[in-house]
Each structure stands twice: as structure tokens, then as C-alpha cells.
Amino acid sequence: MQRNLLRILPLLLIAMIVHPLHAHVGSPDVYEQGNAGPYKLFVVLRPPAVIPGVAEIEVRSQTPGVDRIDITPIPLTGEASKHPPVADSMKRPSSDPQFFTGHLWIMATGSWQVRFTVSGSQGPGVLSIPLPATAMMTRRMQPGMGIMLGLLGVLLVVGLVGIVGAASREAQLAPGTNPPPARIQRSYVVMAITLVILIGAVYYGNKWWGAEAANYSNYIYKPLRMDASLQAGNVLDLKLTDPGWLKQRKLDDFIPDHDHLMHLYLIRWPGMGVVFHLHPDQVGTGDFRLTLPTVPAGDYHLYADVVHATGFPETLVSSIKLPYVAGRSLQGDDAEGTAGPLKWNGDGTQTSNSYKLPDGYTMVWKKPANLTAKTPEEFSFTLLDAKGQPAQDMALYMGMTGHAAFVKTDGSVFAHIHPAGSAAMSAMMMAQSQNQAEASASQAPAMSMSSMPGMNMSQPSLPNVVSFPYGFPTAGSYRIFIQMKHGETVETGTFDADVSN
Ligand SMILES: [Cu+2]
Incomplete structure (x- = not known):
């Protein structure tokens, strides 16, 4: 008996390690839309509360005719990624024929993908969605x-x-x-x-x-530590160090994610009235540097997105107090936005659903009547020109029709979302290219990158509308920064959202 107890106790301990983490901060669920062959799917992956644990999966097919969806958890990289386990089939929990649910055991911390194999009246299709799964804290005994x-x-x-x-x-x-x-x-x-x-x-x-x-x-996730300092008046230096976690994690294996090794959001706190989206360069192992544009003085929160070679994304968090920085002008993929400070901090006002941009253009949010936590939603934004007409000169911003950052006003949530969803783009590409490679063998058409939402390069003119699949992780107040590009101008619209339970 006692020996059995000795065997079981470590397992109990593992089970007590909870809270998975995603690339983002405080926003572990993955919301993603993509095409499994002819079927457009809206997928929600809720990583397990424990590792090993069960990931909850929801799929809504936006294309009718789906008969069956099978799901398989596979490591995103490495030898094991070539040997998927036997698939589970999803259920229809309601009379809605286009809504499917299922769950999968995730047995280890790491960079996973869930492969959806679809069959239906329009033939087969396959889609993979990356799922970073890791434990974040130990649950205390009650x-x-x-x-x-x-x-x-x-x-x-x-x-x-x-x-x-x-x-x-x-x-x-x-x-x-x-x-x-x-x-x-x-x-x-x-x-x-x-x-x-x-x-x-x-x-x-x-x-x-x-x-x-x-x-x-030791297995509980600890993000890379980032220390920010200002050097030579206008150079932001970011030093990355590993506070100790899995031995496999490296500081020199970052891969570009939509054109850049690092995407840095600089948000003035607590009013959140100033935001920059910038791209520091890697100048050495664990060292990123950026010559700042002109930045108003203040306390800034820094959120830096990076992706490891395994497809495992991390968001590194830091803060810095900056004096007024007389820097360079914005260039390349740099973007800046200014808005009124939050109404939640003193006498600021909440932004309306229609955001007036500095060049006379307007960004409009088709805001749902109610926003509730953990509910999948499409956040849809339209860009109008100075005359109030649909903007005609739309351009891709870093390869996509738009970029969004959802930031909770208490700083506990930061999520950088794209038209395809919340998974890191580079991890998404890894998953799809595996499917492409296997597509010829399996006959199931896989999604190509150009058919991903918001990445359609083949269209002669780009739409002036962008939508982002996402769900707020918790109730509370959020500020949403939306970036769309027209001509050479990157517009940053600011919108506020109150989210209920
Ligand atoms: Cu982005």
C-alpha cells in the first residue's frame, strides 16, 4: 500500500501544476480561423488546466456539409511530429450541425499542434493549429x-x-x-x-x-526575463536572460515571425494613450537594440513577442521610465498611435466605436452589443477615407491586412492577434507546411499560407475591412489597438471594451 502511495504521489504533484501559458500574457486560449480544404473553420483551443491534462476544443464550420472532424495532438517539431497518434473524433453536442466539440490529452509541456481532418460533402480537408502548452503555477492545497x-x-x-x-x-x-x-x-x-x-x-x-x-x-513556465535600458539618449537596449525553466529553451534560436525577430509594443502607462509597435534588432545572443523614434516622456510597459525555432512563442514583459526622447522619425514597419487616456484612470474618456485618425481617415469597429469573457468573437474593423468612403488604397502591413493588440487595463493581459487568429504566424506556417508535405500522400487538400485569412496576396485590391478571431480571457476593461495600412501610412486605431462574465 505504502509503495503504491509512493508511486502515485509524484503523479498527484504533476496534476497539481496548473495554468498553461500561451504566447500572449494572461490569454492562453487559442482562437484561430483557417481552411481545412474547402471548409472554413473557426477553432477554439483551450489548453489544459493541468499538464498532463485535457485540452478542450471547439470548432464551428462556416461552410456547410461537414460530416466528421477527427482531431490529433502532434508535437509541432521533431521526430515525433511525423508519427501522429490515432485520431479522436469530435462530437456534435447540439442540434447545430456545424458546431463540434472534442477534447485531447496533452501529455507534456511544449510546442504542440492539433490537426483537424475533415470529411464532408465537398470532400476531405486538413488544418493544423499550433497549441503551446505549459504549466504556469502550482495549485495550493485548499x-x-x-x-x-x-x-x-x-x-x-x-x-x-x-x-x-x-x-x-x-x-x-x-x-x-x-x-x-x-x-x-x-x-x-x-x-x-x-x-x-x-x-x-x-x-x-x-x-x-x-x-x-x-x-x-522547475517545469512551471517562467518567461525569459527582459531588462530594458536607455542608452546614448535614444537607444533602447533589451537584455534577455533565462531565469531557469526547461533546459531545451535557448536564447539564440529565435525565428522571424511576420518579418521580424521581435515585435515590441511600447504602451504608456497607466493611461494607455500612447502606443508604439516597433521591431528591435538582435545584436547579440539575448540582446536586442532599437534606435527609438520620438517618444513622449512617461512610464512605459513593454511587451515583446518572440518565437523559438520549435515554434514555441513567448511574450516578454518589462517596463521603463523614459524621458522625452528626441529620436528619429518613424520608418519601415514602425507604427505609433495616440489616443485619449483611459476613462478608468481619472477624467479620460472612453473611445467611441469610431476612431478619428490623424490624417482624417476613420477606423470603425463593428462592436457587438455584449462582450463576455471566454466567448469566441470576430472583431471587425473598417477603414474609411477622409470623405467617409471605404479606403481605396489599402496595403498589407507586415504581410497581413491588420494587426491587433488586446491589452487589459490592469496590465494582466496582452494578446497580439492577427486576422488568422491568436497563434504565432511562424508556428502556423510550420504546421501548415507539414500538412502541405503530407497532402499529396493523404489526398486531403491542406491550407496554403496565401489562403489564410488576412494574407490573401492574390486579390487585385485589398479589402478595407479586417477581422480578428479572439475571446477575452477574463472580465474587465480592455483597450484594443488596431493597425491597418493604406498607401504608406500605418494607422493605429484605439478602442475600449468592457467585458462581463
Ligand atoms: Cu502582428
Whole structure:
């Protein structure tokens, strides 16, 4: 029995490590839309609350005729990615024929993908969505449970001392006879020795438990640490260090994600009235540098998105107090936005659903009547020219029709979202290229990058509308920064959202 307990305890400990993390901050669920062959799917992946644990999966097909969807969890890279396990099939939980749910066991921390194999009236199709899964903290034992287990433990110790005492006193007596005083004396000695041994066992058991817990805490996700400093008046230096996590994590294996190794959002705090989207260069291992544009003075929160070679994305967080920086003008993919400060911080006002841009253009949010946490939603924005007509000169901004950042006003959530969704673009590309490679063998048409939402390069003119699939992780107040490009101008619109439970 005790040996079994010893075997089970480490598993229990693993199960107590909870909260997976995504590329973003505080926003672990993946919202993504893509094409599985002829079928357009809106996918929600909710990573497990424990590792190993169960990922909850929802799919809404926007194309009718889907008969069956099979799901498989596969590592995104490495040898194991070529040997997928047997697929599970998704269920239709309601009478809605286009809504499917399912769940998958995710057995280890790391960079995963979920492959959706679809069959239906228009033939087969396949789509893969990246799923970074990792544990973020240890769940503490609930006080009630602790007290109950403690009392049971005391009962066990007292009971065992009593049993040993009774055994040494009476085991060799004939039934019905009273123990002589010498035996009673001896039983007290035996009970005292037993108690000492048991206290020792509890003490060392606790030490062993602590060592196991410390061991497993190594698997709890700790993002790379980023320290920001201002050098030579206008150079922002970002030093990355590893606070210790999985040994596989490296500081020199970043891959470009939509054209850049790092996407840095610089947001003035707490008003969130100034935002920059900039792209520091890697100048050495774990060292990124950027010559700043002109930046107003203030306290800034820094959110830096990077992606490792495994397709594992991280968002690094830091802050810096900046004086007024007289820098260069904006260039390349740089973008800047200014808005009124948040109404939640003093006397600012909440932005309306129609945001007036500095060059006379207007960005309009088709805002849903109600926004609730954890609900998949399409956030749709339209760009109008100075005359209020649909903007005609739309351009791609870093290869896409738009970029969005959803930031909670208490700083606990930051999510950088694209028209295809919340997965890192480079991880998305890895997953799709595997499907492309296997497509010829399996006959199932896979999605090409140019058919991903918001990346359609083949269209002669780009739409003036962009939509982002996303769901707020928690209730509260958020500010949303939307970037669209027309001509040579990158526009940054600012919108506020109150999200209920
Ligand atoms: Cu982006």
C-alpha cells in the first residue's frame, strides 16, 4: 500500500501544476480561423488546466456539409511530429450541425499542434493549429482539505501508537487475564519508541514531498526575463536572460515571425494613450537594440513577442521610465498611435466605436452589443477615407491586412492577434507546411499560407475591412489597438471594451 502511495504521489504533484501559458500574457486560449480544404473553420483551443491534462476544443464550420472532424495532438517539431497518434473524433453536442466539440490529452509541456481532418460533402480537408502548452503555477492545497488530511494523519499516528501499545501489552496473554504491571510499563516504552519513529517518518516524508515539489516547480513556465535600458539618449537596449525553466529553451534560436525577430509594443502607462509597435534588432545572443523614434516622456510597459525555432512563442514583459526622447522619425514597419487616456484612470474618456485618425481617415469597429469573457468573437474593423468612403488604397502591413493588440487595463493581459487568429504566424506556417508535405500522400487538400485569412496576396485590391478571431480571457476593461495600412501610412486605431462574465 505504502509503495503504491509512493508511486502515485509524484503523479498527484504533476496534476497539481496548473495554468498553461500561451504566447500572449494572461490569454492562453487559442482562437484561430483557417481552411481545412474547402471548409472554413473557426477553432477554439483551450489548453489544459493541468499538464498532463485535457485540452478542450471547439470548432464551428462556416461552410456547410461537414460530416466528421477527427482531431490529433502532434508535437509541432521533431521526430515525433511525423508519427501522429490515432485520431479522436469530435462530437456534435447540439442540434447545430456545424458546431463540434472534442477534447485531447496533452501529455507534456511544449510546442504542440492539433490537426483537424475533415470529411464532408465537398470532400476531405486538413488544418493544423499550433497549441503551446505549459504549466504556469502550482495549485495550493485548499485549507479545508489540508486540515482534513492533517487530522486523518494525526488519527493514523495516534491509532498506530495505540495498536502497538496494546499489542506489546496483551498479545501474549490468555484471553480474559489482566496484564501484569511490568508489561504495562513495557508497553509505555514501546509506545514512546513508536511515536518517535513515526514523528521521524512524518518529518522525512515532508522533506521528501518538499523535494519532489521543488523538482516539479522547475517545469512551471517562467518567461525569459527582459531588462530594458536607455542608452546614448535614444537607444533602447533589451537584455534577455533565462531565469531557469526547461533546459531545451535557448536564447539564440529565435525565428522571424511576420518579418521580424521581435515585435515590441511600447504602451504608456497607466493611461494607455500612447502606443508604439516597433521591431528591435538582435545584436547579440539575448540582446536586442532599437534606435527609438520620438517618444513622449512617461512610464512605459513593454511587451515583446518572440518565437523559438520549435515554434514555441513567448511574450516578454518589462517596463521603463523614459524621458522625452528626441529620436528619429518613424520608418519601415514602425507604427505609433495616440489616443485619449483611459476613462478608468481619472477624467479620460472612453473611445467611441469610431476612431478619428490623424490624417482624417476613420477606423470603425463593428462592436457587438455584449462582450463576455471566454466567448469566441470576430472583431471587425473598417477603414474609411477622409470623405467617409471605404479606403481605396489599402496595403498589407507586415504581410497581413491588420494587426491587433488586446491589452487589459490592469496590465494582466496582452494578446497580439492577427486576422488568422491568436497563434504565432511562424508556428502556423510550420504546421501548415507539414500538412502541405503530407497532402499529396493523404489526398486531403491542406491550407496554403496565401489562403489564410488576412494574407490573401492574390486579390487585385485589398479589402478595407479586417477581422480578428479572439475571446477575452477574463472580465474587465480592455483597450484594443488596431493597425491597418493604406498607401504608406500605418494607422493605429484605439478602442475600449468592457467585458462581463
Ligand atoms: Cu502582428
